[in-house]
Each structure stands twice: as C-alpha cells, then as structure tokens.
Amino acid sequence: MSFISRGFKGRGRREGAAGRLPPGQYLEHGFPVLSAGPTPHTPLDRWDFTMVGQVDQVRRWTWDEFLALPAETITRDIHCVTKWSKLDSTWTGVSVDTLLDGVETSADYVLAFCDGGYTTNLPLEDVTGGKAWIAYAYEGQPLAPAHGGPARLLVPHLYFWKSAKWVRGLELLAADQPGFWESLGYHNRGDPWREQRYWGDE
Amino acid sequence: MDAEALRLDGNAAAGLLDQIFASEVTTVRGTCAGCGRTSSIGALLLYGGAMGAVLRCPGCEAVVLRAAAIRGRYLLDLRGAAHLELRDGA
Ligand SMILES: [Zn+2]
Numbered sequence: 001m002s003f004i005s006r007g008f009k010g011r012g013r014r015e016g017a018a019g020r021l022p023p024g025q026y027l028e029h030g031f032p033v034l035s036a037g038p039t040p041h042t043p044l045d046r047w048d049f050t051m052v053g054q055v056d057q058v059r060r061w062t063w064d065e066f067l068a069l070p071a072e073t074i075t076r077d078i079h080c081v082t083k084w085s086k087l088d089s090t091w092t093g094v095s096v097d098t099l100l101d102g103v104e105t106s107a108d109y110v111l112a113f114c115d116g117g118y119t120t121n122l123p124l125e126d127v128t129g130g131k132a133w134i135a136y137a138y139e140g141q142p143l144a145p146a147h148g149g150p151a152r153l154l155v156p157h158l159y160f161w162k163s164a165k166w167v168r169g170l171e172l173l174a175a176d177q178p179g180f181w182e183s184l185g186y187h188n189r190g191d192p193w194r195e196q197r198y199w200g201d202e
Numbered sequence: 203m204d205a206e207a208l209r210l211d212g213n214a215a216a217g218l219l220d221q222i223f224a225s226e227v228t229t230v231r232g233t234c235a236g237c238g239r240t241s242s243i244g245a246l247l248l249y250g251g252a253m254g255a256v257l258r259c260p261g262c263e264a265v266v267l268r269a270a271a272i273r274g275r276y277l278l279d280l281r282g283a284a285h286l287e288l289r290d291g292a
Binding site (some may be wrong): 034035036037038081082117158161181182184185186198199 | 247249250251252253254256258263264265269270272273277279
C-alpha cells in the first residue's frame, strides 16, 4: 500500500506489484543489507576491474578508465532469496556486453570475484545480451559501500546474491565452478521466477 | 598386515563422531586455516544474515566455518578451519 504514496516514477509503478513478485516473495520498500563479510574499503586509486581466465588477453580498467566507458541507466526489479523484492530500482553502470566487446573466449561460464573474497558463478549467457551490468551508481548517487560500492555486479533477473557486491572482475571459465553461496546449498542458477533457491530445486 | 586389511568402514568411527557432534557448541574452539589463530565459536565474527552463518576469524577475517539450513537439512562447511577442538560434554 505505502509504495503507491512513495511517488510514481514509471508506468510500472502504476500497475503495482501484481504480477511482478516472483513466487514466495514479499514487497520491500527499504533496501536491506546482507553481507557475507566485512565491508572492504578499497581506495579508488587502487581499484581496478579485470577480465581474466579464458580470454585472448587479460583486460584491465582502472577506476577512471571504467568511468569513461559507455554507461547505461536501467530500472529493474530485484529479488533477494531471503524473500524480499524491491521494484523499480535504478542503477547506472557498464554493461558486461561492453566489457566483453572484442574479447575472444571459448568460455561458457563466469565466476565473479570481489574484494573480501566473495565469489558467485553464472553461465556466460546470463551476463550477456543486455542482462548484466557493473553498477557504480544507485538512484543517481555513487553506490554506497554497504550496498557494494564502489561497484557491484547487477544481474537483476537472478536472485540478488548473484549481484556480487564489491566486484573486481570476471573470470571466464570452460567449466562451471560453484561460488560462495552456491557451494553452501544455494541453487547454482537462482532464477526467482522458477523459485530456484536451493540445491535440488528444479 | 597391510593397511587395507586393517581398514574398517566409516561406521566404526560412529561412536567417536557421536561424542563429537553431541558436544556443547559453545565449548568448540576453531583454528583458522588462514592464519592459525584459535578462537572460541563465540569469538568468531558472524556475517551472512538470513542466508546462513558465516563465521570469520577475528585475526584475519578469513572464513573459518559456514553453516546453512537448507530445506530441512543442515550444511556445514569447514574448509576454512585447520581443525576444531571440542570438549567432552559429559
Ligand atoms: Zn585467521
């Protein structure tokens, strides 16, 4: 109910949450924080983003180089496996397609790696074709460290643990390799619309 | 006699493991596989929220122990622990 009074930003809001909440999810207006570890505070002059693994050559961007890449602003619903969903969150960042432009690879999987040691694994096709970004702004503001700043992976069509906070790069892999939560009982792919929460879910 | 002839199946360790898993958890001490520091469970740093328990070393912040409740079963990941020391609960 209260989301109606929090201001309309897009046509989607007018339609409300009906049909936009995956099974088992509830509507959340805040932005809960969930972390598997302490918040890293990597200085921007020591930050970089790298594309490693099965690539013809390693790609690396400094913070300044990253900000100079073509950016996109997108509005998406996000869904946490702990059952909250948040509608119409607006992010700015670089599409993974842009980062992979010109990269020659035979990989079918990626493992996102992060400051603090967190990892999450995804099929390459879940981060290409306009489905994933490296986001550095949220609602027009620099992404707060608690929410994964300076930059996080954003893969809104999968449960939010896949949108790795404090991301520093993608490793392209020929064979899938379970990430942090995927190796502790959480589903390997995590599609909220199919309610793929845990090992064994179809 | 060679080692294979002396080998038993894992059930023969059940008595010992029963005693270990029946231990009072608060008496457990874990040694970090990263830096070697030994800490009681209560001294580890807990993260992970509703997804599971991620217990980190107070010395180096490496993960020592992870646990999650997954649809009626429990998963325990100890790859970050060099070993655990448990006191006899009796
Ligand atoms: Zn340690």
